Amino acid sequence: MVFKVYGNRDYAASKRVATVLLEKHVPFELIEVDSASGEHKSPAFLEKQPFGQTPYIDDDGFILYESRAICRYIATAYAYQGTSLIPTDPQENALFEQAASIELTNFDPPALAAIFEGFYRPVVHGEATDTLALTEHMKKLGSKLDVYDVILGKQRYLAGEEVTLADLFHLPNGELLLDIGCNFLSARPNVARWWKDISTRLSWLSVKDGINSTT
Structure with missing residues (x-):
């Protein structure tokens, strides 16, 4: 099947x-x-x-x-x-779970809030963007990404030296942030290096403009 x-x-x-x-x-x-x-x-x-x-x-x-x-x-x-994409070594797996939790609790909430204000509110709901709220969401996201920059200054990916699901989980909402003008890469060289790495993977390039069946 x-x-x-x-x-x-x-x-x-x-x-x-x-x-x-x-x-x-x-x-x-x-x-x-x-x-x-x-x-x-x-x-x-x-x-x-x-x-x-x-x-x-x-x-x-x-x-x-x-x-x-x-x-x-x-x-x-x-x-x-x-x-x-998921390490089997217990300690490496724990670091992966830590990184996955970082994405879910530190990146995703302010990212989704910013995306709602900058994209869904005007494009989907036909309402005016609350620019003050959008600025505040981006500010909160920025403070989290400042920590990302420190982490990624010590290792290639969020869980260590190998790419994991924790990195790939960021791709869809990260792309939407760039689309609404939230340049979270600016002034964060390690985040910018990491984003270029994961966002140029063939898997993501194949779906970012729309998914097609492979069968």
């Missing part, structure tokens, strides 16, 4: 999953969910994803939702192929 991703070709969380599938050389089919018509809130969809959010995956009958959980599953279920 073909690995199936039920999601949206242009949505950040779906791109996160597709990037990891490409890193792990797992062929997949994207099943486009018509969110505009409310398909993600239909009874059939809610049976698989009770929160009515995309994406979820079907791997030969195994259903899983939440993009970061899906990425962890892919990296472990297909550990024997593609890029090794």
Whole structure:
């Protein structure tokens, strides 16, 4: 059975999953969910994803939702192929989990808040951007990225010298931040070096402008 991703070709969380599938050389089919018509809130969809959010995956009958959980599953279920994205050594794995937690708790909240103000509010909701709020969100994000710059001044990636899921998790929202004019790379040379490294990976370049099935 073909690995199936039920999601949206242009949505950040779906791109996160597709990037990891490409890193792990797992062929997949994207099943486009018509969110505009409310398909993600239909009874059939809610049976698989009770929160009515995309994406979820079907791997030969195994259903899983939440993009970061899906990425962890892919990296472990297909550990024997593609890029090794989760360390197996206990201490290296702990450092990976630390880095993954940093992304989830320190980067993602201010990044999503800034993206909402700079993109979703004007483009999706047709409302005026609250520029003061956007500035404040970017300021909070900047303080976190200043710490990133210190960490990345000591090692190549957030968990050490090898790329992991923790790095790749940043890609979709990092790209959106750049799109709304939040140049988080400015004056942070180590962050800029790291971002250039992860954002030029073939996996990300293949999905950043939209996901296509590989089967």
